Amino acid sequence: MFKATVIVKRRPSIVDPQGKAVEQGAKLLGFNNVSQTRIGKYIEFFVNTDNKENAKQEVEEYSHKLLANPIMEDYEYTLEEVK
Amino acid sequence: MFKATVIVKRRPSIVDPQGKAVEQGAKLLGFNNVSQTRIGKYIEFFVNTDNKENAKQEVEEYSHKLLANPIMEDYEYTLEEVK
Numbered sequence: 001m002f003k004a005t006v007i008v009k010r011r012p013s014i015v016d017p018q019g020k021a022v023e024q025g026a027k028l029l030g031f032n033n034v035s036q037t038r039i040g041k042y043i044e045f046f047v048n049t050d051n052k053e054n055a056k057q058e059v060e061e062y063s064h065k066l067l068a069n070p071i072m073e074d075y076e077y078t079l080e081e082v083k
Numbered sequence: 084m085f086k087a088t089v090i091v092k093r094r095p096s097i098v099d100p101q102g103k104a105v106e107q108g109a110k111l112l113g114f115n116n117v118s119q120t121r122i123g124k125y126i127e128f129f130v131n132t133d134n135k136e137n138a139k140q141e142v143e144e145y146s147h148k149l150l151a152n153p154i155m156e157d158y159e160y161t162l163e164e165v166k
Contacts, residue, residue, distance in 0.1 A: 007125050022149050023128070031145055033131040033138075042090050042125040045106070048116040055116075062114055066105050 002047045002055040006077040008068045009040035043067055046082070055079055085130045085138040089160040091151045092123035126150055129165070138162055 010016050019037040026034050045062075047055045059077050068075040093099050102120040109117050128145075130138045142160050151158040 009125065009127075019126075019128075025149055026145055029148060031141060033141055034145055035129045035131060037126065037128040040125040040127075042092065042123040043102075043120065044092075044123075045102075045120040046118045048118060058114060058116055062109055062117055065112060066108055 001082050002049070002052070002079045003082045004043075004045055004047055004055070004059045004077055004079050006043040006045075006059065006063050006067055006075055007040060008043065008063070008073050008075045010038065010073055014072045040073075041067070047079075052079065052081075084165050085132070085135070085162045086165050087128055087130055087138070087142045087160055087162050089126040089128075089142065089146050089150055089158055090123060091126065091146070091156050091158045093121065093156055097155045123156075124150070130162075135162065135164075 016038045019039045022039065023034060023037040026037070047058050049055050049058070056079065059079065063075045063077060064070055099121045102122045105122065106117060106120040109120070130141050132138050132141070139162065142162065146158045146160060147153055
């Protein structure tokens with residue numbers, strides 16, 4: 001079994017309205033040093049296989065088809081074997 | 084200046100409906116090995132100060148007040164000095 005961690009981020013060229021909105025709130029609360037807030041996703045799950053190649057393939061397909069929007073997001077992942 | 088990376092996750096005891104929904108989609112697409120999908124946030128921003136203690140304090144306050152919901156989420160962060 002593997003534990004997978006996937007990070008999904010918008011491409012740097014694509015505006016992030018959620019980050020902008022949160023940062024606007026921050027300014028109103030007096031956080032004047034904070035800038036360029038960008039909000040992505042941090043996804044964890046388990047892959048029930050003992051073969052690392054199979055696990056990789058499954059994580060990539062899952063990320064590509066369901067976790068990330070390949071039009072405007074990039075993803076990166078790590079795999080860690082667990083008992 | 085510091086670059087901050089904050090990861091926000093629901094506490095393990097709290098159900099994650101978004102993760103469950105995505106995983107249901109995964110099952111329909113034939114991903115039978117994937118389980119316990121949980122979706123959190125991955126946030127990046129810059130803190131415009133040269134004092135690491137100030138940066139830490141600002142990141143913690145920002146996370147606590149705006150990025151995470153302290154009732155049901157935990158956060159962790161890293162700070163990296165940038166020019």
